[in-house]
Amino acid sequence: MEYICGTFDPKVSVWRSESARGGSVRLVLATVAFSVLVFVIARSLPFLLGDFHLGMQLDEIVAHDSAAGIPSRVIRDDVVRCAENLGLPVTADNVTVSGGDYVSVKVDYSVEVDLKFYTWVLYLSDSSTLHPL
Numbered sequence: 001m002e003y004i005c006g007t008f009d010p011k012v013s014v015w016r017s018e019s020a021r022g023g024s025v026r027l028v029l030a031t032v033a034f035s036v037l038v039f040v041i042a043r044s045l046p047f048l049l050g051d052f053h054l055g056m057q058l059d060e061i062v063a064h065d066s067a068a069g070i071p072s073r074v075i076r077d078d079v080v081r082c083a084e085n086l087g088l089p090v091t092a093d094n095v096t097v098s099g100g101d102y103v104s105v106k107v108d109y110s111v112e113v114d115l116k117f118y119t120w121v122l123y124l125s126d127s128s129t130l131h132p133l
């Protein structure tokens with residue numbers, strides 16, 4: 001590039017070079033990708049934390065109810081009630097309680113996370129088993 005008056009200094013040029021424009025595009029794309037990631041985490045985090053708390057509560061429910069000799073249908077109802085309190089879509093059909101020498105509770109359910117542009121289905125599972133001493 002040739003100038004008639006003065007010298008050309010690329011550092012103070014109004015027009016950016018090709019590499020500078022590519023850096024701006026990469027910055028915008030990285031910002032968009034990071035924003036989408038934060039959005040997805042924010043929408044799914046309540047369900048993931050609820051599932052974590054449900055797993056912790058299952059241990060307490062199984063320990064308490066099996067020690068008291070409570071029937072399996074009551075244990076199932078306790079698990080469903082606990083999941084409802086945590087905001088999880090667990091029904092009695094999702095809970096399997098088996099007994100005998102030990103008490104075992106397994107919860108398998110799915111949660112639909114609405115991401116506005118896509119519905120993400122999370123398949124979650126929790127279980128707890130209490131073996132006799």
